Amino acid sequence: MVQVSVPVSIASRHKLLYNQPAPPEQLSTIGDQYKESGLLHDALEFFSVARAKDRLELIASLAVKEADLVLYLNAEKAAGREPQKEKLEELKDSALRLQKNSIARKVDLLLVPKGK
16 A cells, blocks of 8 residues: 555545545545544545545534534535435534534525425
């Protein structure tokens, strides 16, 4: 396994993820490095390609705590799941606590039942 330090260049990133994909274990390790650096959106990309379900769940959980709606929705999508009502409600609570009122309003829109 090739050692990589984050952040990786765009060219290296594309090679690792798409052109000559690295093994899932290496992608997960790189994703862990991004996560530890606080670069959660970048970590998500590596975990998604590695299909690391446990790490995707962790990213979704961190997104809820940080009221990062885009990160949460992308983590759920990468894990092959729909957004969970309970998690959206938690995310809204986090948004209100962190005074991210616009995020709380966007979550409200997602929580409105869809008409048939």
